[in-house]
Amino acid sequence: MALSQDWLSRLLGMMTVRGQLELRCSYGAPWEVIYGESDPGEMPYHIVLSGSAVLETPGRGTPQQLTAGDIVMLAHGSAHALRDGSGARPKRARERAAMNLTISENKGSGPRLDMLCGRIILAPPHDRLISAYLPARLVTRTSPVNNSVGEGTHGAQEQLNGLVALMRAEASADNLGGFAMMNALSAALFALTLRVASESGEAPVGLLAVAGNPRLSPALAAIAGDPARPWTLPELASLCSMSRATLIRHFQDKLGRSPNDLLTDIRMALAANGLKRPGVSTEAVAEAVGYQSVAAFRRAFSQRLGMTPADWRRAQQEKQLAAPPSAEAQ
Numbered sequence: 001m002a003l004s005q006d007w008l009s010r011l012l013g014m015m016t017v018r019g020q021l022e023l024r025c026s027y028g029a030p031w032e033v034i035y036g037e038s039d040p041g042e043m044p045y046h047i048v049l050s051g052s053a054v055l056e057t058p059g060r061g062t063p064q065q066l067t068a069g070d071i072v073m074l075a076h077g078s079a080h081a082l083r084d085g086s087g088a089r090p091k092r093a094r095e096r097a098a099m100n101l102t103i104s105e106n107k108g109s110g111p112r113l114d115m116l117c118g119r120i121i122l123a124p125p126h127d128r129l130i131s132a133y134l135p136a137r138l139v140t141r142t143s144p145v146n147n148s149v150g151e152g153t154h155g156a157q158e159q160l161n162g163l164v165a166l167m168r169a170e171a172s173a174d175n176l177g178g179f180a181m182m183n184a185l186s187a188a189l190f191a192l193t194l195r196v197a198s199e200s201g202e203a204p205v206g207l208l209a210v211a212g213n214p215r216l217s218p219a220l221a222a223i224a225g226d227p228a229r230p231w232t233l234p235e236l237a238s239l240c241s242m243s244r245a246t247l248i249r250h251f252q253d254k255l256g257r258s259p260n261d262l263l264t265d266i267r268m269a270l271a272a273n274g275l276k277r278p279g280v281s282t283e284a285v286a287e288a289v290g291y292q293s294v295a296a297f298r299r300a301f302s303q304r305l306g307m308t309p310a311d312w313r314r315a316q317q318e319k320q321l322a323a324p325p326s327a328e329a330q
Contacts, residue, residue, distance in 0.1 A: 007211065007224035008198065012191055014269050015130075016123035019186020023117040024103050024171050029110025030088035033117070038077030041127035043120040045073045045189070046082065049168055051113035054085040060136045069142045069161070071193055073120070075134035084110065099174035100182060116171055118182075120190045125272050125305050129265055133207040133255065140193050140200075156196045163192055207262075209254040215240055216250055219259055227266045228290035233259060268304040271297070275313045282309045 005013070025033060038044055046053075046066075053066045057080045066072060066082075074080055083090070091106040122130055142160045167185045170178050198211040210216045218239040223231060236259050237247040251259050267289040274285040286297035301309050 005225070007217075007221050008191070008194060010224045011266075012194075014266075014273060015126040017126075017187050017190055018121040019118060019183050019188075019190060020121065021101055021116060021118035021167065021171065021182040021186050024098075024101055025093075025113060025115040025117060026103065026105045027084070027093065027113045027115075028091070028106060028108030029084035029112075030086045030090045031093065031106055031108050031113065032081060032083040032090040033093075033104075034081045035079060037079045038074070038119070040077070041122050041124060042077055043073055043075055043122065043127075043130070043190075044077065044080070045071065045118055045120060045186075047071050047116040047164055047167070047189075049114040049116060049164070051111060051115075052085070053082045053113060053115065055137070055139075056081045056083070057137050064137070064139060066139070067141075069164070071140045071142065071160075071164070071189070073134075073138045073140075073190075073193060074136065075138055076131050076136040078136055080137075082115075084108075084113065086110065100178040101171060116167060118186050120186065126269055128305075129269050132257075132265065133262070135204065135206045135208075138193070138197060138208075140197050142196070156192070156199055160189075160192050160196050163189060205254060205256065207255065210251070213250070213254065215242065216247075216254065219247065219251075220262075223259065223263050223266060227263060227270060228288060230290060231259075231263060264300055265304065267291075268301055271301060271309070272305065272312060275309055276316050282313075285309070 025031075035044055046055075048066050048068055048070045050068045052068070055064045055066055055072055057074070057078050060076075060078055064072075065085075091108040093104045093106040095102050095104045097103075140160070142157050142164065163185060167182060167189070170182050170185065175181070194208065198208045200212070207220070210220050219236040222229075222236060222239055233244045233247065237244045240247055242250075248258055251257065251262075255262065271285050271289045274280055274288060275282070282297075283294050286292075286294050289297070291297035291300070298309060301312070305312060307315070
């Protein structure tokens with residue numbers, strides 16, 4: 001019997017996601033950390049364990065105050081900086097290698113910051129899907145738990161607090177297997193942060209804003225649950241108890257795209273996975289993601305990924321042949 005899955009489980013299930021916890025910052029004010037643009041497919045994240053920080057993302061909104069328990073993910077890999085906010089010249093930081101991560105410290109004597117820094121790594125083309133449908137700067141507040149939210153969100157926040165506490169403990173000790181554990185926890189952090197953000201309704205735009213809107217979430221659940229079905233706008237609008245025009249308007253407001261755009265992008269992400277499998281024809285992949293016409297599938301795939309299905313398949317095969325034997329473990 002087929003297992004019923006929610007939209008987030010289906011979305012994450014089609015992706016290859018890895019996490020890497022790389023740095024622990026222990027600073028006294030004044031301090032700053034500056035990051036340039038990330039490589040494609042990389043999403044930096046920061047967890048403020050104690051203290052506070054000011055997050056600046058040039059060209060992507062006003063500076064944002066972060067406090068203990070806050071998690072920020074830069075879904076677009078944007079250049080950004082974190083500072084203590086005093087405006088004073090930062091003290092020079094020095095790095096030292098621990099067993100499983102790098103520790104960065106300074107000699108600042110002001111209010112102290114304890115922060116974990118890492119990155120989420122998404123394989124193509126799923127990195128494009130995430131960057132297109134998540135806000136450039138996603139801040140999730142986990143502590144203290146907001147008592148005004150629903151029971152489900154409250155539970156998810158407590159789970160996220162527990163996960164952060166475990167990451168903190170692993171980062172504080174040279175435990176056997178600690179590197180693998182911290183990286184596994186980083187990948188779990190990605191999934192749990194998305195859960196909390198979608199249930200809290202704090203995301204102003206993007207896929208999480210659609211998921212957090214009870215009027216729009218039925219359309220998202222339908223598209224993610226059965227992307228091969230030939231969904232029509234009237235059918236999706238009916239699920240949301242609204243007119244076709246209203247559905248389109250709400251999706252444009254929250255997502256910046258239409259329901260059909262979302263459906264096509266999910267189909268192409270699944271198709272990209274299918275094309276990696278040896279012995280599976282393009283025709284079979286096209287049918288599996290809802291296309292009766294192979295020509296229409298090729299057009300949609302080329303428009304979304306910038307290459308034909310055959311070119312994508314060839315590129316993935318060449319990548320696998322060129323990768324060292326240990327690449328999957330890195």
